[in-house]
Amino acid sequence: MSDDVQHQPAAPADNEGAPSRPSGGSVVGKKNRKPLLIGLAVAVVVIAAAVLLYDIFIGSRSVSTDNAYVGGESAEVTPLTAGQVVEVLVTDTQPVRRGQILFRLDDKDQRISLAQAQAQVEYATRRYGQSLANNNALGAAADASAAQISSAQAKQASAQATLERAQEDYRRRAALAEGGAVSGEELTSARQALASARAAAQEAAAAVVQARANTNSARRQEEAAVALTRGTSNQTAPEILLAKAQLANAKLAMERTVVRAPIDGVIARRSIQVGQKVEAGTVAMMIVPVGQLYVDANFKEDQLGKVRSGQTAIVTSDFYGDDVKYHGRVVGFSGGTGAAFSLIPAQNATGNWIKVVQRLPVRIELDPRELKQHPLRIGLSMEAEIDLTSKD
Known part of the structure; x- marks a missing residue:
């Protein structure tokens, strides 16, 4: 029994047959991480250098x-006259060319004003012709007044001669009356003839003065009338120019009932519709x-x-x-x-200012x-x- 126990093989130990670990494993791990850190640092340096070079040679060349x-x-389309919109020919997003018709306004009032202005030009032209005719008539009247002066002077001379003859006849008869050769009746008749001749002479002198005054008045009237037309014609007369200016204004108002595109572009923000009443200056659309x-x-x-x-x-x-x-x-x-x-600018004058x-x-x-x-x-x-x- 003891021999069997004695020759029985011993049990292997717990660590027997397991692979052995080399000593100093932590040191080897540190050695493997070191090249990685060095490579990472080199990469960072390379990237930084690349960024710096880009900024110096390329980035600094542009912003x-x-x-x-x-x-x-953008152009705002605004009618320059008031009226009712009768036609709109464009819509939003539509391309237009300069001068293209965008919309129309009712032009009945403008047509009436245009007809009145045309009639006023014709009336002013006729009035100017009448003024020229009046100038001629006033000149003829002044000439006639001047002729009356000569006639009045001739009558004055005749009356003066009659007065002198009556005075001589009266003196002769008065001298004869002292000797009884002329009767008192004849002397009285001569005295009356002298008084009548003297009155006629005074009347003739007054007629000359009146004729001269009439002539001066006629000349002044002629000058006043000519002053209105002097240096003018039917193309430059002030009243005709005024009428033509009113006609041009009426034509312009008529043209403004047709609104055209001021520039080339695309329609945006159209805000009018047919039948709408618009005032002058109202923004109808934008281009x-x-x-x-x-x-x-x-x-x-x-x-x-x-x-x-x-x-x-x-x-x-x-x-x-x-x-x-x-x-x-x-x-x-x-x-x-x-x-x-901005609507409310930043106020930096405070204690908590941040740039x-x-x-x-x-x-x-x-x-x-x-x-x-x-x-x-x-x-x-x-x-x-x-x-x-x-x-x-």
């Missing part, structure tokens, strides 16, 4: 922003000049140090994507930032040919990049 929008000088649009790019203030008018720019639209590029040119800068022109980088609108003019190929609309979002190396 860009995606805070840009399409703008345009957007899609062929003359621009971009207002809002750059940060720290981007504008090297931006100058005349520099070229590349502009892309979210509407068409990066495949369509517009070539523009910087034409100017806004007079202030957007915050300065905020401001943006300044920069106007970029677009190429009309490119706009014609790829039309834009006001308000569309754009991305703008200005080439700082281009010449002003």
Whole structure:
């Protein structure tokens, strides 16, 4: 029994036959992580260097922003005379050309005013002709008055001769009456003839004075009438010019009942309907000049140090994507930032002031040919990049 126990093999130990672990495992793990850290550091340095080089050699050559929008000088269509809308020939989104009829107003009142103005021109022309005829008539009357002076003077001379003859006859008869050769009756008759001749002479003298006064009055009337027409014709007379001006005004009011497009573009915000009564100056619609649009790019203030008018720019639209590029040119800068022109400007004079980088609108003019190929609309979002190396 003891021999069997003695020759029985011993049980293997718990760790016998298991793979052995090399000593110092933690040191080996640290050695494997070290190259990774070094590679990561090198990558960071390389990326930083690449960014720095890009900023120096490429990024500093241009500035860009995606805070840009399409703008345009829209035209407001307003009737210049009041009236009822009788016809509207366009609608929103419709392209129009300059001079194209947009709508018409009722022109009955204007037609009546035009007819009155035409009649007034004819009346003024006839009145001017009448004034010329009156001038001739007044001249003839003045000449007739002048002729009456001569007649009155001849009568005065005759009356003066009669007076002298009557005076001589009276003196002779008075001398004879002292010797009794002439009767008292003859002397009385001679005295009466002398008084009558003297009265006739005075009357003839007064007639000469009256004729001269009539002539002077006729000449003054002629001069006053001629003064209104002197140096004029039926084309330059003031009353005719006034009537023609009123006629031109009536024609203009008539033309204004037909409202035409002031520019080329697309109709927007039409607000009138047939039958509506509109007043002069009422905005009936707007026209957007899609062929003359621009971009207002809002750059940060720290981007504008090297931006100058005349520099070229590349502009892309979210509407068409990066495949369509517009070539523009910087034409100017806004007079202030957007915050300065806001309804309630920011007030920074407080104790809790925080500096905020401001943006300044920069106007970029677009190429009309490119706009014609790829039309834009006001308000569309754009991305703008200005080439700082281009010449002003």
